[in-house]
Amino acid sequence: MTLISLDKIERVFGDLVVLDGASLRVEERDRIGIIGDNGAGKTTLIKILAGIDDADRGSRNCQRDLRIGYAAQIPERTPGTTVHEFVLRGNGVFPQLEERIRALEAELAAAPTDERLLAQYGALQGAFEAGGGYDRDHVCDRVLDGLGFSDDDRRKDVIKLSGGEAARAALAALMLQPVDLLILDEPTNHLDLQGIEFVEQFVTKHPGAVVVVSHDRRFLDAVATSIVEVDSGLARRYPGNYSAFAKQTDLELLTTSRAYKDQQEFIQKEMEYIRKHMGSRMTAQAKGRLKRLKRLQLIERPKTSKGEMRLKFTGGRGQSGQSVLEVDDLAAKLPDGRELFRQVGFRLYHGERLGLLGRNGAGKTTLLRILCGRAQPSRGEVRRAHRVRPGVFTQEMEDLPTHGTVLEAMQALDPQATHKELRDHLALFMFSGDEVDQPVANLSGGEKRRLCLARLVRGEYDYLCLDEPTNHLDITAREGLEEALRAYPGAALVISHDRQFLEAITDRVLYLADGRLQTFDGGLEQCLTALHEAELQRKALARDARQAPANQAAGKEQGAARSDKIRNPLLFERLEAEIFGLEEQLEELRAEMERPENYTNFENMRSLEERRALIEADLAAAYAKWENWA
Structure with missing residues (x-):
């Protein structure tokens, strides 16, 4: 289903024609990478797509009530606001609900028995809770952690952030927005390796469509399902990621270069024939060839191949x-x-x-x-x-x-x-x-x-x-x-x-x-492998730390179960299988909770939290039995 489309967009700034007939269609679950030389019009295109800028000509059509997330919609930084508060405010849903709840609380203070106000207050509280409003701090912390903000960073006054830190904070706020179409403009700038991989996972698993302008080729390989190249005022779409785009355009360049070379050789031979025979008894044939040359559709000289900017230190x-x-x-x-x-x-x-x-x-x-x-x-x-x-x-x-x-x-x-x-x-x-x-x-x-x-x-x-x-x-x-x-x-x-x-x-x-x-x-691959192994080890240690209280509680119940083990070893084997199954369920659930699409699906996150609590309780009880039998 088409979410939004641009058709034959034109945009001119003074004498500079930036877009000249560019078209783009975004479908559900699209992952579109937008590339092009600096100044080609990429940012202009996505601003028009987001509704931030207007086209001089052409049409923009989108679904009614389409929710679009774009960096320009993030609130301005204000003094006295922490990074954590700033990022939370980027999700406009809960601040609006909170503001309405506070307003109703003030009205209820003056009229505590007003049934109409009580009904409204109950409905808003229910919407806030059902949407995961009470879990949003946890979700916010997860995103900030992924983008490299330490606990101290999150308490900083947002107005005191450096340019790179401010860009990361704005990206975090944008990632928390529950939107149908997410538009990102060079999101990997100012990110470290771990932050880039976190954004890759987020974009890949985002439940809506994503349009991203980027010059990071590895990032585009990881997230894009199609590439749009903005060039000469147009937007041309290619299927696949950046590597697929590069192969296709290299092949096109080779084919066009050969065709251009062959045509130029043909024109040169024809012109030599015309010059040689014009005015001789072969004039008629020469004039015929000249007419054919004039009707010939010329192949444009191919542009320099990608990556041929000739720099030399x-x-x-x-x-x-x-x-x-x-x-x-x-x-x-x-x-x-x-x-x-x-x-x-x-x-x-x-x-x-x-x-x-x-x-x-x-x-x-x-x-x-x-x-x-x-x-x-x-x-x-x-x-x-x-x-x-x-x-x-x-x-x-x-x-x-x-x-x-x-x-x-x-x-x-x-x-x-x-x-x-x-x-x-x-x-x-x-x-x-x-x-x-x-x-x-x-x-x-x-x-x-x-x-x-x-x-x-x-x-x-x-x-x-x-x-x-x-x-x-x-x-x-x-x-x-x-x-x-x-x-x-x-x-x-x-x-x-x-x-x-x-x-x-x-x-x-x-x-x-x-x-x-x-x-x-x-080199880099060895470094990345070591970083991934260290991250797995960190998660394992964190998991052990979470399980330690359950293991300590299990040690308090000693005695009677030991004789059960002796009387019925089959029950002991079943208990071990139960523990193994619960641990697998818990690991799968934690992986599900770490999926980026759940960061903004608060109702689903709350359901997952409840399931985790139940499984952890069952696991603690099973551990208690096992410790008594072991």
Whole structure:
């Protein structure tokens, strides 16, 4: 069943035509990934889909009372509101019910015997309870935990959050909304690996339809059942995930390139014949061929294939096996004196690419700043090879000039380059035309990051320290950066949570957690496997902790059952089978409760909680019998 459709949408901003006949249809349970180059119109398309923006031409049709979740609908952050409160308010259903309940309570205080008010109050209380209103704190905590918010983070004033933290809080609020269509715009930005996998599971199991704009190829492979590419004002849909899309478009490019080449060769031969025979006794044949050429439907020159953004890092001098960085017993502290990490040690060799991973707040950025000389450790030593110069890409962008235009910022780095050379280089990073004359101070955060990366690529460095370089880059730019880093002869240390990017460029992975650094010589896959095993172990320990009270209670009933075991061993075997069956039921139920679609289905969550309580009670009783018999 169609939930919503856009037909021949046109949207123009000044002289810029962003959408020119784009169409999109969303069915129930669709998982649509939207991709395209920066500036192609992806965000404009989803704003029109969400009803936030209007099209200049075309039609938008949706089901009546269709519930749409989109980030722009999340309430503004207000001072004095904790992260937990902010996320709960993102689900507008319960705050509205609570407000109406409080209003009725005030009226009942003045008229406690009013039957009409009592009936309304009872109905609202029933709706609040039946919808799982009393369980919403638990559901909210589960989502915040999945997105990497600690207990301390949840108590923070939401107005004091950093940009990345605020984006994660808004995403959490959006995920709590009970909607039929969820629209996400680059949800994996600002998430660590665990957070990305949590969102993947949520999107995959969401009961409604999901439309997501993303440049994360591994994420799109995991969640998308179709891909919509926004290009040249149109939206073209392909079945399957991103890998299927890439194969299909590569095949299309190959086919079109061959057809274009064959047609160009044919045209060239025909023109040679026409030039040779026009004005001779073969003029009639030449004119006939000229007419046929004029009627020929020309094949457009194929666009550059995906991932062919030609970037190239220069520099990187050194010898293979030479140590570029030697780190020993490194430690760092937070401003309040708490230790961020300790006993960090490793070597970075010429030509090597290291990935630096860890949960948000683990200290990755601090470590990278220490390694490139931008910050000092509280203990330990960083030794750099003689006369090596690091190329640094940081979140703070402190190397970016604060005055002048985009073009002048590039000219300051490379005074010998011509304006044409610099304009061509900036075009690779989506700065074209008059955009290169914009003041740097007027750029958005994403534009400033792209300019920093453009300057970094243009410079000459012996090793690179990069902090989330793929953020705000489209897929073509990410693949171009991958190629450039693979070809770079020097060493590189990269913080990133783009798994496909990391797989493409890294030799080893360093993982920072609980103040310690762990090395994975097997790369990203070895690291992910270890993280999954650690998570399973954590859940097992939590399960044991939950079962401990039941086991302690079981030990209090001793005595009579021992003789039953001796008198009837068959009963003992049945009891063991019963315990095994109850444990399996409990494990399946917990897995069901962790399914993301239940986070917003409060009635179902309440039913699951009741079933769990009954099974745990039966299991406790069975354990009590078994302990007495054992």
